[in-house]
Amino acid sequence: MDVNTPTAGAPSSAPVSNSPIALQHRFATDVPELAVPWRAAEVEHPRLLAFSDTLADELGVDAEALSSEEGLAFLTGNRLPEGVTPVAQGYSGHQWGMYTPRLGDGRALLLGEVTDRAGRLRDIHLKGSGATPFSRGADGLAAVGPMLREFIMGEAFHALGIPGTRALAVIGTGRLVRREGLEPGALLVRVASSHLRVGTFQYASASGNLEVLRRLADHAIERHAPEAAEAEHPYLAFYEHVVTAQAELVAAWMHVGFVHGVMSTDNTTVSGETIDFGPCAFLDAFDPGLWFSSIDQNGRYAYRQQPSIVQWNLARFAEALLPILPLTRDEAIAAAADADARADARERGDEAADDEGAESERRADAEARQIRAVELATAALERFGPQYAETYERGMRAKLGLAHVALDDARPVITGVLDLMTAARADYTQFFRGLGAHAASGRGTPARSLFPEPEAFERWAERWRALGPDREAMDAVNPAYIPRNHLVEEALAAASDEADLGPLERLLAAVRQPFDVRPGLARYAEPAPADFGPYTTFCGT
Structure with a gap:
């Protein structure tokens, strides 16, 4: 094996005429501002270490074709069909309670989405695929051990009936990666309903671009809460949907004694799926105060803390959604257009075109919307506690x-x-x-x-x-x-x-x-x- 520095740069691959997976690019099309086109590091000697035939069948793809030399070249992102452009997704996050404005896919790429046999849109995502613009100086690679842990946990969660990402494959790269020592490298091919996180919305909201936030929310609603689109206030209905999904998810963790280990907002999905099995563990001896992660110095993410941490993360989600939370979709479109028009006017230097009375009225309206948004978000978030308690107690009665x-x-x-x-x-x-x-x-x-x-x-x-x-x-x-x-x-x-x-x-x-x-x-x-x-x-x- 060689210790290699992964190739980085603009998207490029040796194109092939057909594809073992018919990929779509909904995320990159709907919110290109949050998607950086990039290419995966070259994997010269791929070796299939683990593969989920059942997941391949769910996706409606040919397991044998994916396991072939051409299939592995596709799954590593090295040989992709014309028109397939992997992207690194941008997101922010509160980690250990501290906000980091720019995290993003530092060692991951979204290949695209596929419609599975049940008609559901699923992400095909690489982890350990090399450095990206979000890597912050890291190599963007992954070792065999952590990627196989993801595979094991994904399969176990699926069998337990707990929502979570799953691994389609773990592929050895033939490359040694430097950690505390040299370890064999690997790449994870991860499948999820999406990789939209609370941190994705924090990133969009922090940009100040109301139109991007609206389009991101519409994209998420279409994928995860289509019924919310029919509500008078779709973004509020979407938020309520995520609150419920997360209450049910963390209750399921508690039922099986699972400790996630790194419950940052960038690891809190709007789909209600478990993501990032890196430092997770299961309780052996029952002690509600236990945690296992080496980087959790004070037990912030201990077993018994998990419900309150999820609620805290959902409060951060509400903050990101506040600009559109009380609006109808038409109102959100109009508000975004007005914000863009005023930004253009400022750039041209004629922002003083509005009279003082109109500007005062606009500010009063914005303040009233903000107050209303906070009231609505608070009421929705306050339902988390009862929803969690009901779900947890129902599960414990079943146990x-x-x-x-x-x-x-x-x-x-x-x-x-x-x-x-x-x-x-x-x-x-x-x-x-x-x-x-x-x-x-x-x-x-x-x-x-x-x-x-x-x-x-x-x-x-x-x-x-x-x-x-x-x-x-x-x-x-x-x-x-x-x-x-x-x-x-x-x-x-x-x-x-x-x-x-x-x-x-x-x-x-x-x-x-x-x-x-x-x-x-x-x-x-x-x-x-x-x-x-x-x-x-x-x-x-």
């Missing part, structure tokens, strides 16, 4: 087999079991999966064995069993297999250090069917061994 039980009766049982698990540091996944057996047979079950002093558990279980838990329903929502941290690290180390994909393939076989207990997979349901030690994740950039 306990109590979907048929009224919330007032189930709530003390939910609170009680979480308190017990915290005190005992019981394994989160193992407990809920084993609890189904306790519903059927009572004492001497796997769930009971997780408590050093089981008397308190038995008192709780007596109250729970009196509510008539449904074991079959529990086993349908409580996974036996998740991407346990020690198994993920084992698979990534084997792939990176020894080019051995066996542990990866065996782990994928388990997590792709998380609810079906199968012989020979007992170690994939077990917590980490004692010598695994405290777990720390790294983003891999």
Whole structure:
């Protein structure tokens, strides 16, 4: 392998006459101001490390063709059809609570969009494809380990029914990348409903160009909330849609003990999909205060903090939308045109053409709109808490087999079991999966064995069993297999250090069917061994 500096520059590739994926370019066409045409770094020796046949089938593309030499050249962005121009997307972001006005795709490119078999528009996106104008001095590359982590987590989330980006492929580049040492390089081919983030709207809003913000919002509505287009105030309806989607997403994370690790506004999607699995982890021993990311010094993104962080990010989203939030679409178009006309007048030096009275009236109208926008956004955001609580409690009732039980009766049982698990540091996944057996047979079950002093558990279980838990329903929502941290690290180390994909393939076989207990997979349901030690994740950039 060679340590290479990726080629950068204007878009260019060796064009081909046909394409294994019929790409569209809706984002780049609708908001070109947020799309920088660019080309991927050359990958001279691509090697397919992981591929999702099921995702290829969903997309309606030929898996065999994509796995060929020509297909890999397409997926790396090196040989694209005429008219296909990858773009780096611009966005801002609050990271660790601090605003960075210019982030963007520093090591990623949007190849384009494809309409899948279900008629949904999906992004085809590269990660680790080389430096872009947003790289801020970094090499824009990626290593095998972090890209395979994305693949594992995407497959697991899909199987668990949690919205998230998925990886179509991970491709080894034959290039060594410099991190703490030299690591084998890889490129991720990521698929998502879109890569529109809260940070995308922050970037557009900060530009001061109302027309760009409006077009971005219209693009997002068409893709993710078409019903909002029919509302009198479509941008408010869109915001409400995103609030609901994010409340449901973070509740789903909490149900499975998932800790994202880097919940910045540029990692908060308007589609309600999980994005960026870099420093993520799953809880083993239940401790709501846990976090794992090496760069999270104060636990800002700890497990129990995740709902409040999502709400905070949604407040930043509202701020970005304020200029158009209370407007109809026609009003937004007119407001953008008026803003452009006044900007042109200022450039010509005749901004004084309006009399003082007209300017005063305009300012009063703008102030009134701003006040109204804040009121509407505040009311919408205040619904996040109840929406999250309802979704979370509904999911916890399902995990306990109590979907048929009224919330007032189930709530003390939910609170009680979480308190017990915290005190005992019981394994989160193992407990809920084993609890189904306790519903059927009572004492001497796997769930009971997780408590050093089981008397308190038995008192709780007596109250729970009196509510008539449904074991079959529990086993349908409580996974036996998740991407346990020690198994993920084992698979990534084997792939990176020894080019051995066996542990990866065996782990994928388990997590792709998380609810079906199968012989020979007992170690994939077990917590980490004692010598695994405290777990720390790294983003891999």
